[in-house]
Amino acid sequence: MASDKATITRVPFADAAGLIEVLTRDGCVIATGFTPPECLTQVQRDVSPYMEGYTEIRKELFPPEYRWCGGIFGRSDTVRNRWLAEENLNQVCDHFLKTTCTPPGGYDGATFETKPVLAFSVTLDIGPGAQQQPLHRDDYLYFHTHRDLTQTGYQVGADMMILMFVPGVETTIENGATLVVPGSHLWDDVRTPTDQEICYAVMSPGEALFVLGSTWHAGGANKTKDVRRPQNTFFFTRGMYRPEENPYLTYLPHEVLGWSEKSQALAGMNRDTLAFDRTNYLVPSAYYAEAGKKPTIE
Ligand SMILES: O=C(O)CCC(=O)C(=O)O
Ligand SMILES: [Fe+2]
Secondary structure, rough: OOOOOOOEEEEEEHHHHHHHHHHHOOEEEEOOOOOOHHHHHHHHHHHHHHHHHOOOOOOOOOOEEEEEEHHHHHHHHHHHHOOOOOOOHHHHHHHOOOEEOOOOOOOOOOOEEEEOOOEEEEEEEOOOOOOOOEEEOHHHHHHHOOOOOOOOOOOOOOOOOEEEEEEEOOOOOOOOOOOOOOOHOOOOOOOOOOOOOEEEOOOOOEEEEEOOOOOOOEEOOOOOOOOOEEEEEEEEOOOOOOOOOOOHHHHHHHHHHOHHHHHHHOOOOOOOOOOOOOOOOOOOOHHHHOOOOOOOOO
């Protein structure tokens, strides 16, 4: 379905300004030289004991052939201390997502800033036979709406998410390489991609794909018989999109489990309509009930 016409530009990861320039222009970029093979192997080792099978949640987006492991930021030192500690990654995220404000009134004219936060970290492993995901924009998770920027050009501030995909293997058109629509970050909520506008983010191990939250994309179909496509996936969002009081540390897991569903929902711990499942796609009671997933805070 994708065409040869649209292409994704490659920029060395060492060139943060270049990454920002291409992301601004195209809404997507492939960073070369993001990570060495030993880091990929290590992350694979860190997450593989926790890879899980099918979830009924959002089944149109996650076919039964998918396997996944959430929370990989917590499970892998390499993810935390190498990949997500990269200064150039911080620079790219800051450029698009760092938010400042100078409130009027009782703040003495002070300017405040909030830095991007990691909203989700997951390894998504597409197995043979999986259908292509429907093309989508990930910022619909936040019910984000889009103005037409094709005439004005991109405006910093328009996005509230950035995504980074780090494949664990060579990704190909056959094994489920991510589909991307370059330039679609400028579109309003009416325009949808045509086949000619779609291309595949075919990548070698060590590369990373960056996509703005407003850019149309999808996980590809895996048409192979026996090749899986693991890809480490990171969503960042603006720092203010979280509760003022941290509910996950304020309330202990065994307390939350004893609450009514209504109270769990009010504290932001339920499964929301579109996403925000928080814990491996499960509501708290199901999450903690799972073997090997006992609460660690008592
Ligand atoms: O795994 C991929 O290639 C893309 C996944 C994706 O876009 C999603 O799950 O929202
Ligand atoms: Fe997505």
